[in-house]
Amino acid sequence: MATEAPDRAAETLDTFRSETRAWLEANCPVSIRNRPRGMDTSFWGGRNPVYPTEDHKIWFERMAERAWTVPTWPSEYGGGGLNAAQGRVLKQEMTRIGAPDPLSSLGIMMLGPALLKFGTEEQKREHIPLIAQGKIRWAQGYSEPGAGSDLASLTTRGDDKGDHFLVNGQKIWTTYGHKADMIFTLVRTEPDAPKHQGISFLLIDMAQPGVNASPIKLISGNEHFSQTFFDDAVAPMKNVVGERGKGWDVAKYLLTFERSMMGESIGGAAGKTIAETALERLGKEGLARDPSLRLEVAEIMMETWGIQIASERLFDQGKAGQVSPFSPNVLKLLGTELATRRTRAMMSLDGFESLAVDGHDAYEWLQAPPNCIAGGSNEVQMNILSKRALGLPEHK
């Protein structure tokens, strides 16, 4: 049944795995392995880089040298040039030793894929190497105070001034806007066009007097989001990604990455499982006396396994060219809900101790609900599914 070619491919992949394993063992500093993952313990790059520790710097520089910050992006633009299977092996081997991502970046997670698909050759050559090397820290500017779930009603406008746009308006929920160097944003450039067709996807340098960002403090105490004000900010014409007035298509494409990522990573829950934590905290006997909590843990384990299988299936479907366009919506909806359920159950496992104001439990628990809102609220996901996946009609 087996032909020669797949055998050779498997052999090559095995070699890649053993070489990668050895290299990671030798190069990933032990001090940064197996640490709780979080936005505050990662390196985010940028014009003024801040490394959580010296070992994070060493790790980042070693990985950046091989372009393994973006392992599967094309090497012609400064990516690692690995194929999908190799990229997966690298990820698995990093997970095996608890190695963190060397560089966390909205440029990697969101802008890069959009540029690779919609960008001009010039835009790719200008921005992608800087993303790969962590030189520019990007923010995402979509939502506005009056445009949340109804994102396409946004009013931040870009006036055509010949060689540049003059941008005025306000964005909110700008991820790390107050720490970013540049922002990819949705701006209304064709005021007379219908709602979805007058929007452009525009790259704006934040280091200019017309751009001001201030942080927003969330219930968890974190300040990952900000408000961003544009007051006669300038963006050159060449910074429009995709066609003018077609920014909605770019944004939609990009949101699929954000949603899959949110569902897979948050719902899939890497690291120690809640069952392991439950056994550590309460032991088998403690759980036997607490049967309702024990059942909750078991059900969360089952749901988590389901999301992990969905993620594996998505990968296989990708390779076979059979991806459902609605997988991101499904993963986002169920993954973020599951994370809310899991972080709440973690609180129960730690009981009174979980209430510690600067504790890990409370932080994670308060981090979960925002993810059910961000990236298109879960209600928006259900709207998309009912209308596009199921074809249920809209009320006229």
Place this chain on the structure above:
Amino acid sequence: MALVLSEDETMLVDSAHGLLDREAPVTSFRALRNSGEELAWDRSLFGKLAENGLVAPNVAEADGGVGMGISAAGLVMEQAGHVLAAAPLLSAAISATLIARAVGEGQGADLLGSVVSGERVIAPALDEAARHDPARLETRAQKSGEGWTLTGAKTAVIDGYDADAYVVSAMADGAPALFLVEKAASGLSVERFAAVDSRNYTKLSLSGTPAKRLGEGDASDAITAGLDTGRALLSAEMLGMADEAFDRTVAYLKERKQFDRIIGTYQGLQHRAARLYSRLDIARGIVLKTLRAIDEGSADATWLASLAKATMTRLARDVMIEAMQMHGGIGVTDDHDVGLFVKRTQAAGELLGDDHFHTERLAAGKWGL
């Protein structure tokens, strides 16, 4: 194996779908039910399924089968679920696994060949308690000359009425073992059990009944493999039924008008439908992963069988509740097909362990909770 269908599998699904659509639409199951026919499955349909290699496709080529694995059996069951096809497919696949695992692959061609060809229906007789409890095994086997005799009682025997033979579990020399009991064996009494899903079930009582031992030594692993086959296939069948009932419900939401508008325009219903769609999408991955894991002999296969069974039991039940509710009054009439799916779903969920059983099995067995 990847979590997408191979070309061969796609062809198999198309062939199963075509045949079942033509030969076994839901109307034919309804007619069978209304006829009160005691066998409760359709001989001519079963013959055609066998001719097309769709009966126990998990039987290895060395044993006279097509050797397409549990994956293939699951894909066929999923299609059977769509039309509520009444044919002893589940019992054939479970018995095939039990026999092949007990006697060793390639050693059971006589018996397995007759299962695959549809010549003989061999029903698995494992359960002894109303609530699925595979640890309970009180049926006793005693050596008697060259052979064995069995004494005990079995329940929830799938397709056991008018079966040609039974694969029966019993304690022999202090360990679980598997035996073949022929229909005509002395001391065997078969009691038909009429269930809400109008399928074929029986209870057996054995009293010094002559039996032929399948393989030797402790058959615990073979029994677990047989149970896992059944659990995976019931999950696949429930997936097919849930998909079908859901599609019909969504279609109804698009045509039914109340308050001068199509009811599918109400967000209250849209979001409930979107949620079921999402859960079905995740469950589809779980079922396929389970089938693959069994075929690969993965250590997680037995736990995945529980994950699939628990997930599908709960999800199919929820789909049926929504199907009845969203259809309104018509959905709870006997004339409407929804009720047929509701009843079969309840039975498929109960057989070989429901969601509660499998959640507990995972909690204690896999996670040590």
